[in-house]
Amino acid sequence: MSSNLKHYDVILSPVITEKATAVSEANQVIFKVASGANKSDIKAAVESLFKVKVKAVNTLVRKGKRKVFRGIRAQQSDVKKAIVTLEEGHSIDVTTGL
Template identity: 65%
Template sequence: MRKPASKIDQERMYDIIRAPVITEKATMGSEHNQVTFKVPLDASKPEIKQAIEGVFNVKVKAVNTSILKGKVKRFRGTIGKRVDVKKAIVTLVEGETIDVGTGV
């Protein structure tokens, strides 16, 4: 049996939803009622669900996450590393939509 997720405050909700991901693959998910967001590495699935439902006033069906490891890149002989990024693919209940083109 799962323990119920604790409520998060409004400030944490806006910290969790960093930015929408606007790529060809992410926009193909809109056919299946999915929206993709960048989220912090420490955000959990229940927190992401609460944040999306609280900020956008929609019902979330499921949340899938993936961590993209940063690439090692070279710039003028100096080796650097891009930051790791976590993406959340949010599936909405049938009939719900989020317009990522407009600001929150």
């Protein structure tokens, strides 16, 4: 049971943008992941939670930006994303949730 909780802690949320929708044509899905997660953690979490076979995992860290909102300056936090490539025949529908 604790391993399931760990998988839910690794995958934070799916990324639903125009670019994420475009790469879904190439059998890829983009997730926001925990900053301490490595590629093998992400692969294990996606395979167990969604019952699919993962071909590859690419990660990136988008550095936080300075933003001004209503005259208040703030620093956005860093965001780690994972681009997960699935094996042929497998798919994840991120709009339905988990």
